[in-house]
Amino acid sequence: MIVAIDGPTASGKGTIAKAIAAHYGLPHLDTGLLYRAVGRQVALNGGNPDDPDHALAAAAFAESLLDDPELRSEATGALASRVSVHPAVRAALLARQQAFAGQPGGAVLDGRDIATVIAPEAEAKLFVTASVAARALRRWAEMQGRGEAVTRADIEADLAARDERDRTRTAAPLRQAEGAALLDTSALPIEAAIAAAIALVEQQLATKGLRP
Numbered sequence: 001m002i003v004a005i006d007g008p009t010a011s012g013k014g015t016i017a018k019a020i021a022a023h024y025g026l027p028h029l030d031t032g033l034l035y036r037a038v039g040r041q042v043a044l045n046g047g048n049p050d051d052p053d054h055a056l057a058a059a060a061f062a063e064s065l066l067d068d069p070e071l072r073s074e075a076t077g078a079l080a081s082r083v084s085v086h087p088a089v090r091a092a093l094l095a096r097q098q099a100f101a102g103q104p105g106g107a108v109l110d111g112r113d114i115a116t117v118i119a120p121e122a123e124a125k126l127f128v129t130a131s132v133a134a135r136a137l138r139r140w141a142e143m144q145g146r147g148e149a150v151t152r153a154d155i156e157a158d159l160a161a162r163d164e165r166d167r168t169r170t171a172a173p174l175r176q177a178e179g180a181a182l183l184d185t186s187a188l189p190i191e192a193a194i195a196a197a198i199a200l201v202e203q204q205l206a207t208k209g210l211r212p
Helices: 013-024 031-045 052-058 063-067 074-083 087-101 114-118 132-145 152-168 190-207
Strands: 002-006 028-030 107-111 124-129 181-184
Touching: 002 013, 002 114, 013 028, 013 107, 013 124, 013 190, 028 031, 028 087, 031 052, 031 063, 031 074, 031 087, 031 107, 052 074, 052 087, 074 152, 087 107, 087 114, 107 114, 114 124, 124 190, 132 152, 181 190
Parallel strands: 002 107, 002 124, 028 107, 124 181
Antiparallel strands: none
């Protein structure tokens, strides 16, 4: 069983994906982490994330880079959004993501093009979203907890810019896939969001006559 979860930054899709993976006993892949690794590698190379050649070269990052805590920073997140617009980068990471999705028993993947490009054959598809204000508040709280000094206004502006890049890029733009259930987490605490997500997955499986 493949569960595909898409949505914008800080919508809660990553936390929901991990919870669904644990619920069904499936492996989980945060595909956004791959793009963060590319962005981080560009920075380590002293390159320009807006240059397609620099970004593509960085797609050959070492596997150990995925353990770098810097990948979770806001700065690296912004770099990831910039390198992800390059079709060559997306093509370079495609096989790795599809191999993960196609492993025996299935998997849970979250990102921005899982149900539209990586695994359109997924048995369950979710599109998790939230308002920019709600997402900015969550991200601000996370950053405050890490001792990072940043204003909510700055975070809102950054999220809006990322959303625009993700939705308007020519290669695999962010959009709700056909057949994907919409889950707006703006007003939901995480426990309720997880419960709602699992219920939506169960509904889709039942509609198809499937059991996890």
